[in-house]
Amino acid sequence: MAPDALLVEVAWEVCNQVGGIYTVIRSKVPATVQGWDDRYCLLGPYFPHQAQGEFEPFDEHQLSTLNDPFAGAVRKMRSYGYDVQLGVWLVTGRPRVVLINPFQVYDRLNNIKSDLWHNHGIPTPEGDDLLHQVEAFGHLAKIFIQTLTGEVVPPQRVVAHFHEWMTGVAIPELRRDQVPAHLVFTTHATLLGRYLAMNDPNFYDHLMQVSWLPEAQHFNIETAVRIERAAAHGSHVFTTVSELTVRECIYLLDRIPDAVLPNGLNIERFVALHEFQNLHQQYKSKIHEFVMAHFFQTYSFDLDNTLYMFTSGRYEYHNKGFDLTLEALARLNYRIQQNNVDGQVVMFFITKRPFSSINPGVLQNRAVLDEVRETCEAIERQVGERLFYAAAASSEHRLPDLSSMVDDYWKLRYRRTLQSWKTHILPPVITHNLYDDQNDDILNFLRRANMVNNQHDRVKIVYHPDFVSPSSPLFGMEYGQFVRGCHLGIFPSYYEPWGYTPLECVARGVPAITSDLSGFGDYVMQTVPEHEDKGIFVVQRQEKSFDEAAEELTNMLWDFVLQNRRERITQRNKVESSADLFDWKNLRVHYDRAYALALERI
Template sequence: MQIEAKLTPDYLFETSWEVCNKVGGIYTVLSTRANTLQQLYKDRVLFIGPDLQGDKNPWFIEEPDLYKSWREHARVNRGLKVRAGRWDVPGNPVVLLVQFEPFLQWKNNIYAQMWTDFGVDSLSAYGDYHESTVFAYTAGMIIESFYRFHHLETENVIAHFNEWMTGAGALYIKKHVPKVATIFTTHATSMGRSIAGNNLPLYTHLEAYDGDQMASTLNMVAKHSIEKKAALNVDCLTTVSDITARECVQFLGRQPDVVTPNGFEKGFIPTGKAYDEARARARHTLLNVAEKALGHPVDRDALLVGTSGRYEYKNKGIDLFIDSMKRLQSMKGIEREVIAFIMVPAWIKGPREALQKALAEGVEIASGQTTISGEKTVAGTEVIAEAIAPSDKETRPRAETAFSFTTHELVEPWNDAVTKHIQRQGFSYAPGSRVKILFVPSYLNGDDGIFNLPYYDLLIGFDLSLFPSYYEPWGYTPHESVAFSIPTITTSLSGFGVWAEQQDKGKSPFHNGVEIIHRNDENYAEAVEAIASVIRDFSLKSATQVTTIKRKAAKLSDQADWAHFIAHYQEAYRKALHNSFLRLSRPYTGNVR
């Protein structure tokens, strides 16, 4: 007699380096999905993250009595130090923060055991591999301890691990608690990101790449190895887009069981009058900073274009952004002034003092020369010859500048890829020039010293966003833009772009608030031309046309919220449990090596 299994989780553990640790896009994935998961599995969802900031963690609300008896048991019997509490995000899910550092002393033993059990090659490990892997291993121990202390043998339990950093946890669970169903999500394969980041053609030759061989070539053996072994040994492999699914097949040797696109939680976005007020405040701030940095007035109706994200110069398309703006500057028919903001955090000393002073006093910075090229200075320049290393002073021009198209002072502006590219393009910053770029190399967390507004509070003030990525497994930045009713331009190499294009069905530009630029390994110049043309055409649209596009952008984002996309995760949970039942019903044949 067949018994239909209940394919829903009773307990769900989700582990990531970015739980209560805001590093990148995975933080957004987990923190915005938490509310929907809480609604489905109230307090049966337990997020596990690294305890890196102690009592100063701004995203963690500690509850000393939560699971107190188990935590004491884990400490006494396994040496596990865990703080329990809530994640300070919508839904306030339960969080367990792990103090993994004491186990670093045994990392070589852990690596040896992973090699014996699964064939994970950690011999050439370096950098963040050590902390990430030991954290993940410790997280596996915590799940095992919780499982046994609370006698969950009769429950459906799932352990979900995100990205290569937590692969060791998935392998630990398979070995020590085989009844727990496992999921491994790769948000971007380590080899795909590395190949793209090393300026190698990823897409043209994808099917020809051998992942193991390329890992050796690019010094990525350890990270690739643990990612691949985790992918091959879990009950369910997921990834965030069809683009990354191709990478999984080629580099990890497994077709993902489910594609789980990233949703977004829109509940915090203002609406109605509050939206209009927030947009007006953001726009005033952006224009004010632009005027003070440039040293001359900026049109009140200037088209404000922005890009943001991690400082991945090629992968995020920052190079294409700059070249497209340069092409736009030379185009005919540009009637509106265009101010383009590149908002990617870099190595900075702090806010530019002259700009900060001008903003505080409400005065303009005196203008210098108006072209950035070679030894020439720019509007609002400050001489920083004294900041040059003594050995370099003889070889560098004495007119070295602080690059006043930046809002914050870079530690080594002459070595920064963005500033060098802007200089090389020779942008004109004269008052009559219609297109100008400002580089914002600071984290926008509300206290950067120049804008003093969080990123979302600035995003709402833009007219258009541009994310011309070369490597973008999903692409939260364009996704966030449409959620804020900001029309966006992205590429066919972005997971979100592919999804949006599927919704568009080949209709007119910005039909759903998103314009997709076709991009591949060979058409860089064509992409530059296409982006510049799209921005020029957008700048000529009437207020009524723009309002219509903004409404369509918001409508598209409604289809990409977690209320819709959580179904893909529920499918992954069902498959993980189903596959674990099948695995346990068969004779044990060993691990996949």
């Protein structure tokens, strides 16, 4: 790190939780603040509704008394009439943040769009408000960086690090005006790559033959792709997040990245020390409640001999490996039945799909189970009091007839509650009513495979097309708590530039499966010796057929099912102890090297 440099990190997701980059930026903040201290500032768009819960603006008095280049640049922009906020992001590290309202220059949009076209060959269609916001913010970000470079006193210098195409508009403009800032650009996933991978099952084989412009026009993303290319070529240092995305950058953006910046987590946030096994038990019992409500009205099974597995993330059936996961689960279901192995697997698919409501039957089952619990607790209290009295008063040592200690009212209520709940209808595989369930890939696979939660199925399915949250009447817990309660996370992605979901499992002491086509999986294979022993499993998908990958994943799941409780506890201990490998404190060095390279290049 250069002690005479300032760092501005520019991202659409600063105080604005819209996607995975939010996790990258937010989790990296404590380690970056530790290295850069008050020479570090974040820059993002100001959306008041999004920012209100995590942004604390400085008042006029605070702003006027701050004596640093960031505050000076904000004061100067305000003197020009711009709506610019300076404050603190209310996350660990409490970094300085500048937020700029993109809508304030909408009256100049035509000029901004015209300049982008004439100066950089970037066309902008009418009526695309996201592009308008991106271009307006890019224009304002350029003005802020330009103003900031005017506030610094040599030998002090400015490094500006832009994340993703949505902030990239500023880069070609800064270069054109020869603003003396050292520019770093990171693409976390090429925009065109994501679209191609979703639509081409042999994306990696065809990558070298892709002609970027016709494909961008085909997917109606030409403007965004041109912005991304301009940012990649205009930056002094161009970076991406994994060796996998290096290939994409070469063939789709026509520039070889200067550095790879692997993503980490702020592991301290997840550390539970000796408590993490207790937390697993605590949250597993909450999942038990859901499972009893969902399945036990039709048939029951031994919860102590049940494994909870899950996958989660954006609904990209092929890219996220949902197709491979389902195929492996179908094979696992057959294999467990054929080998007559004890126990059950309940598999949760947690993703986001358009739905009209929670299935009323699922909600009612949960409500009736709560009533069963209340009835049982009332009977327990009544019997407890009467048993204690009988024990004290009795001259005999035999246990009295406990049934005689329950009032007829509670006996009747107990019987009626159970009668109203029990049914022969199969437990649904999905918890919500989708708008278009006839065309849902997950549901269609389950129908074809007849994996519809029959009693003889040893792999049961719960498809929850909404993210888990404490406000959910079905789970009533945070996503992180749900993860801790599970036994295994399954994420065998086909296209995943990095992949936070398996990393978040590891940080919580939960074994996880990833793939060698995810940046995280690739990084694990290169840097973590004996990773399977540490509970991180990597499915080989490069140069493997779908069938071969499905068989490998099935074998991994089969081995996991055959483990005994002691082996699973030992494995969770090893997973949790390996989490430090992915802490930003250790991975920040890659970023600092990129900044040092940028400072050399002007």
